[in-house]
Amino acid sequence: MxxxxxxxxxxxxxxxxxxxxxxxxxxxxxxxxxxxxxxxxxxxxxxxxxxxxxxxxxxxxxxxxxxxxxxxxxxxxxGRWGVSVGANLGQPITEIVAQALPWTVGLVGVSTVIAFVLGTLIGTVAGWRRGGVLDSVLPTVFVITSALPYFWVALLLILVFSVSTGGWLPHDFNYDSNLTPGWNGPFIVSVLVHAILPASTIVVTAIGGWVLTMRNNMITTLSEDYIRMARAKGLSGWKIMTGYGARNAVLPNLSGFAMSLGFVVSGAILVEYVFNYPGLGYLLYNAVQNTDYPLMQTLFMLFTVAVLVAVLVCDFAIVALDPRARAKA
Structure with missing residues (x-):
């Protein structure tokens, strides 16, 4: 308590x-x-x-x-957030945020989860097979990609998959403006296709950090006594890697993942700006440009609450999952 x-x-x-x-x-x-x-x-x-x-x-x-x-x-x-005094003069802030929030959660949220899951899996295998081909190649490649700026990766993807291919993949807005929004096949397909390039930008730039941290955590965990005990019992390599190694190695990453989920609400501002994607990040950029105090304050408040709540939930989750943390609590 x-x-x-x-x-x-x-x-x-x-x-x-x-x-x-x-x-x-x-x-x-x-x-x-x-x-x-x-x-x-x-x-x-x-x-x-x-x-x-x-x-x-x-x-x-x-x-x-x-x-x-x-x-x-x-x-x-x-919750009385007032109305916009910027480009959306007179429009209630709640309506503006409600229109942009689903696009940011759908794009940045899903991309963040994908990057975390893929990075954790790759880092687990790389740490388990330390010194192998996978460990020698993939972590290095992904760490390099994670150091690349968001906007540079976004512009490169636009050049390769949109401009050079004659518009193979769309690079602007969140769906085809000729379609009527709704739960219908053409609209859903258009939304997914328009999300490919911005989502790929986020995954490419975010996955490297998860790969490297999970690999290092895995290597440290594999030197623990309970791993040696599991090997002595004759347990299978898969059981040791997933049930003993990865399960404990992923715990330090939960705090970082919680913060990443919190930052989902803020959106990847540069990504949304480059792709003209109408999420909260792009909304914040416009609010700053137009000196829209009510909208800026509301967005900053939402970003702060999202991060703090995510970290708080993560702290409780770690206490529930890790007996050592429960003992210290």
Whole structure:
């Protein structure tokens, strides 16, 4: 129980600090919503008119900073996220986020899980067959790919599989604009085809880290006494590799995987930007460009909560799976 309360207390304090930074950092950026809105209206509205317009949408440019902070905390915790004061002027933030969230979870979430599973499997086999052909080639290749920038890999895939092949795979948007969204075959196929290149970019750049860490964890685990005992009992190599080696070697990776799942909500901003994919990452980029405080604050809050919740769940999962962690708790 003490461990549970300690982790929950850490969660609350970290969330408060993150939300406080989330409030002040956008206000330290150059510009403000009034200037950004004046630019978009080409100066046709006076400053007073722009401030009245923003006030009607819930943004109070004349309020003191402490009052704005108190209102902000209350709105974040109660779900009153207001409306956009940027490119989607007047549209509720909840609607904007609801439209982008499924695309990010579907693309980045599935790609992250695929990268983790493949990286864990490859790392397990490479560590088990240490010094073999697989261990000599694949980890090195994937570690190199993981060091490549997202945007560079994305542009390379677009060049090879879209531009050079005459549009073999689409490289823009999330589905064919000629189709009507719905649960029908042509639309689903279009969504999957449009996701191939951005998903491949994420998998290629993310898998190397999982391969390397799992391989190293596996090598360390195979030197433990219980592995020697399993060999002495005459257990099969497959049983030792999966039931004794991989099962324990994967535990240190769970924290990293939990954080990766948390960052799914933020999306791979560069990937979504390069492919013009309408997820939360691309939404955040547009919010920053348009000085859209309400949207920026909501997105940062969602990203923070997603990461903290993922790490908290991971901590509890490790305690449940690892007797050594339970003893320390």
């Amino acid at each position: 003490r461990y549970l309360l300690r982790r929950l207390g850490f969660f609350v304090v970290t969330l408060w600090v993150a939300l406080t930074l989330n409030f002040f950092i956008p206000r330290m950026m150059p510009g403000n919503p009034v200037d950004a809105l004046r630019t978009r209206t080409h100066g046709r509205l006076s400053t007073d008119a722009l401030q009245q317009l923003l006030t009607s949408f819930g943004y109070k440019p004349d309020a003191n900073i402490f009052g704005q902070y108190v209102d902000y905390l209350g709105n974040m915790f109660t």
